[in-house]
Amino acid sequence: MKPEKLSDAEKGIYEWQTWVPDFGVEGQEKLKGSSVLISRCGGLGGVVAYELAAAGVGRLVLAHAGNVVASDLNRQILMTHAGLGKSRVESAKRRLGELNPHIDIVAVPENINEKNAARLVDEVDLVVDCAPLFEERFLLNREAVRQNKPLVDCAMYELEAQITTISPGRTPCLSCLYPTNPEKWKREFPVFGAVSGTVACLGAMEAIKVLTGLGEPLYDFLLLCDLRSMRFRRVRVSRRADCTICGT
Ligand SMILES: [Zn+2]
DSSP: OOOOOOOHHHHHHTHHHHTSTTTHHHHHHHHHTOEEEEEOOSTTHHHHHHHHHHHTOSEEEEEOOSBBOGGGTTTOTTOOGGGBTSBHHHHHHHHHHHHOTTSEEEEEOSOOOTTTHHHHHHTOSEEEEOOSSHHHHHHHHHHHHHTTOOEEEEEEEBTEEEEEEEOTTTSOOHHHHOSSOOTTOOSSOOBOHHHHHHHHHHHHHHHHHHHHTOSOOOTTEEEEEETTTTEEEEEEOOOOTTOTTTOO
């Protein structure tokens, strides 16, 4: 990531966030020079993409296969009724372009897989993992660790959500937390858009913090959010020496 100078138009757009004292114009220039891969742009990734586009991250790479279906519309805010039956990533790219024409948006009509994971991670400074299935999450984790790229991992189920931020070699990786594939995670699950959107906003904020050095990212902690009771708690997590991905 190389900071890039802002145009006068951009200074106007981002003015209110540059008032954050430890962020400032310098932080905004870092965001402009940054690129982020978002794995899936549905209920979770779509909101991450929306917030990072609005915040002015210079380049967003969105990976999501398939076309918009009716049951996406309770939570996937980048999709519309007019887009039913059409490509999800193209719909997302169009909506984000309307929101912020000053950034580059790359639409990849594929989910993360063995063939594309290394190349897509190589293209960016940071990865936000919003895929529901562990096969995809483990692939991204493996590539992020191998290429030493920070990874924000967001997940949710029903009214619960969790998030952690992985700094390879420094914090536990996803495989330290889940040595084997948890059986209960499915592609389809109970969800309100307000729950996926909540953890997505937390994930977008983590990405902004890691990219610009703002605040303290969720390194070594898993944040568990129970929106049924509104109890949020941070649990300390540790690296596993025998981790097959990041162990020594
Ligand atoms: Zn690990």
